[in-house]
Amino acid sequence: MKLKLAALIAACCVLPPAVAADAGYAIRLMTPETALKAALAGQAACRKAGFQVAIAVVDRTGQVQVVLRDRFAGMHTPEAAVDKAWTAASFKMDTTALAKATGAATASSGIRQMSRVLAVGGGMLVEAGGAPYGAIGVSGAPSGENDDMCARAAIDAVIDDLNL
Known part of the structure; x- marks a missing residue:
């Protein structure tokens, strides 16, 4: 019994103590000026x-x-752009990749039935310095690839500002 007690005490002394979780955390966000840029x-x-x-x-x-919303963009495009951006931020991945991952024959296809999820090209995650800042959504170009191109230009315009 004394040997077991001694082994337990020794184990407690060499194991790192449990660290209490922080009570809060800090996040990074784009300023309104950066988002507009x-x-x-x-x-x-x-x-x-x-x-x-x-x-x-x-x-x-x-x-x-x-x-x-540009002057001749379709009436549906503001809502679609918001939903694409929301989807990218929510799933922490670009919507083109999400579209591929949730296709009809995949186990994750049900995700597409959730409200606000828009799994088509045009939504891109904004990340800098290893931290997510938000997402960009573009709607109205003739294809998801074209929407992605415009979203990429939006990110490229601010990425250096966010990496500082």
Whole structure:
């Protein structure tokens, strides 16, 4: 019995003590000015390519920061852009990749039935310095690839600012 007690005491002395979890945490968010800069850059890229789109920027929790709708973009595009951005932020992945991962023949296809999930191209996660800042959603270009191109331009316009 004394040997077992001695072994238990020795184990307690060499094992690291349990660390209490922090009571709070810090997150990174884009400023409204940064979100607007991204949206304007994405809109400019789409205009240059001849596309009239809506662009949405959400923070990492999916809260809308900016929505821009070009004058001839379809009526559905602001809502679709917000939902694409929300989807990318929620699943922490670009919507083109989510579309592939949740196709009809996949075990995850049911995700597409959730409200607000829009698993088509045009939603991209904004990450810098290893931290998610939010997401960009673009809707209205002739394809998801074109929406992605405009979203990428939006991210490229602010990534250096976020990496500082």
